[in-house]
Amino acid sequence: MPTHQESLREGQSNGSGRNINFTEETTKVSPLVLARRYASRALINHPLLNLNESTTVIDFGCGTGALSHAIAAYAGSIIGIDVSTSKIEKYNQTATDQGLDPSEMKGIVCDILTENFYFKADIVVSAMTFHHLPDMRSTVSALTRALLPNGLIAVVDLQYDERISAVFANAKKLKKEINHASNCACVVHHVGGIKPAELEDAFERAGFVDIDLQQAAFTVKTLIPERLARESGLQKDDLLNNSTSTVWIELPFLVAVARKP
C-alpha cells in the first residue's frame, strides 16, 4: 500500500477552454504544500495571464517565495512583498542561492495598507495569502496602485466552505496541524477560506473588470482524524472514504483573475 497516493484528474474544462481541474490526495505532504504546487500550476497555465519573459510580476504575500520561484522561469522579473521580515530575508537568500539577480527577483518588506509602494507590474499574483487579510477591500484597492494600466490581479486561495470551516475551527481547538496557523505567526481572518462573493465584491469596488472567478478550480484531498470530522458535523456523504481512525476530506481552492482598466 503506497503511503503517497496520487490521483491526478486533469481535463475537466470549465467551458472556457481551460484545463486546470485536478485533484490530489496525499498522506505524505501537508495539503498546503500540494495547494502551493497547484496554485503555481494554475497561474502558469492560466490563459488570461499569458506569462512571458517580458512580464513583470508582483507576488503579494510572497512568504519565502514558493510561488515566485515556480513562476520565475515564465516571467521577466518578480518582486515579492510581504509583511514578514524573516520571510523576505529567506526569499532574498533563496533568490541569491539560485543565482538570480535582484533585477530578476527581489523581496521587499512592506505593508501596502500603510506604506508607500512605488513599483508597478503587469501582474499581481497572490497565493494562500488572502485568507489572512483583515480588510480585503482596502488591500485589493491598494494593489490596484501596484498595477500598470490593463494589468491583471490573480488570486488563489482556499475557498470557503461551511463544513470545511468547522473542521478548521475544531482543528485549532484540538491543536491538529491541519490548521497551518497553528505553526504560523500570521492571523487567519477567514477561517475555512475566502468567500467568492466577498472577493468579487472587493475586485468590483476597486474598479477591476473582466473578473474571471473559478470556484473549486482545483481541490486537495487530505486525511483528518475521524473524531475531528464527527465533531465538525460532517456527515457520511461528505467523507470520501472511511477507516477506523481517519477520513478523507476535500479542500476546494478558487482561482480569480481580474483586469485593471
Ligand SMILES: C[S@@+](CC[C@H](N)C(=O)[O-])C[C@H]1O[C@@H](n2cnc3c(N)ncnc32)[C@H](O)[C@@H]1O
Ligand atoms: C500562508 S503564507 C503564503 C505564502 C506564499 N504566498 C506561499 O504560497 O508560499 C501567507 C503569507 O502572507 C503574508 N501576509 C499576511 N498578511 C499580509 C499583508 N497584509 N501584506 C503582505 N503579506 C501578508 C504572511 O506574512 C505570509 O508570508
